[in-house]
Amino acid sequence: MRSRQAASDRLGSTEIALVGAVVLAGIVVARNYALWRDQFLVLCPAWTIFGVPCPTCGATRAVVAAMQGDLLAALAWNPLAASAAIAAVLALPLAAAVLIGLLPAPRVPASLGVATRTVLIALFVANWLYLLLYFSG
Amino acid sequence: MNMEPHDDGDAGVEKREGLRVGVPWERTAPGMSFAGLVQTTRMLLFTPSDAFGMMRLKGTTAPPLIYLVAIGTVGTFVGLLWQTWARAMAGSIGGGNLQSLALANSYGVMSFVVAPFVILLLAVVVTGVHHLSLLMFGGAPRPLEVTLRVVCYAWGASYVWMLIPVCGGLVATVWAAVMTIVGLQEAHGVPRGRAVAAVVVPYLIGICGAMVLWAVMVTAMIGTLP
Secondary structure (H helix, E strand, O other): OHHHOOOEEEOOHHHHHHHHHHHHHHHHHHHOHHHHHHHHOOOOHHHHHHOOOOOOOOHHHHHHHHHOOOHHHHHHHOHHHHHHHHHHHHHHHHHHHHHOOOOOOOEEEOOOOHHHHHHHHHHHHHHHHHHHHHHHO | OOOOOOOOHHHHHHHHHHHOOOOHHHOOOOOOOHHHHHHHHHHHHHOHHHHHHHOOOOOOOHHHHHHHHHHHHHHHHHHHHHHHHHHHHHHHHHOOOHHHHHHHHHHHHHHHHHHHHHHHHHHHHHHHHHHHHHHHOOOOOOOHHHHHHHHHHHHHHHHHHHHOOOOHHHHHHHHHHHHHHHHHHHHHOOOHHHHHHHHHHHHHHHHHHHHHHHHHHHHHHHHHOO
C-alpha cells in the first residue's frame, strides 16, 4: 500500500494561506495582549493543584513575548513554544513567496524516520524538564 | 461501506479511490444547500464510517471549510444563547448587576462576530496537531489536505451538539474526537490504533491546556456574576 503513496506531498495554496492566516492572527492577538489579558487572569490549575508545570506551561506567555519581539523572555517561558512561534513568523515571507509563485510549495513527508521522531520526543521531554526546573526555581 | 482500508492491499486502495463520490455536501446535487447540509451532518453523526469512506480526498477544500464555518458559527451562536440564558437566570436568582451582565453579553456578541475566523484558525491548528501525531505514530499516507478535510467534517458535524444546554460543549468535543478517529482511519487508510493514538495522545498532552481553558471560562463566568 505504501509503495503507491508518495513519500511526500506538496502543501496546497489553501493550506499555506490558512497557516499564514493563523500566524497573522496570532501576531494581532499577541500584540493586543493588554486588551484581553486582564479578562483571563488565571493561575494554571495543574500548577495550582499539583504544583507541577504541565508541558504547555508558559506557552501563551512565550508566544506573546515572541510576537512582541522579546525573544529572550519568550525562550525563558517555554523554549519549544517560543521556537515554534519564531519559526512561524519567519515562515510568513516564505508563505507569501510560495503563494505568489516565487518559490515551490514545501513538501510534507508521508512518514518520519526513527531519528526524527526520537529527536522530536527528546525535544518535548527536554522542554518539560526545563519547565519543571524553571517553575520550581 | 465500512471497508478495512489497511488490510486490502493496493488493489483495494485503488478501488476505493474510484468509489469516493463525496459526501452529499460535496456532490453536484444536493451540493452546498440546506438539504446537503442536513444529509451530510446526519451521515457524519450516525454513520461516520460511510461518510468518511465516500468523502473526497482531492479537489478544492472549499466545501469542507465552508461546512465547518457554517455549522460552527450556528453552534457557537446557540452555545452563546445558552450562556446568556444561564447568566440571566443566575442574575435573577442572585440579584442582577446590569453592568456586568451587559459587559458579559457584549463579550458574547464579540465572540459570535469573530467565531468564523476563530473556528477556521482552530481547524488549521488541530489539523497540524493530528497530522504531526500521525507522522509520529508511523506515518500519514495521504497529504495534509486529507487531514484538514477530516477535521472540518468531524468538528463541523459535532457543533450540532451545542444545541444541548450545559454539557453540549463536552459532548461535542468527545464526539468530534471519536469522529476524527474514524475519519483518519477511513481517509488515510491507517490502522485504527494509529488513528486513536493520533487523536488521543494530543488530547492527553493537552488536558492541562483544557484545564486552563476550563478555568478561564469559569473565572470569566464567575467574574460576570453579581
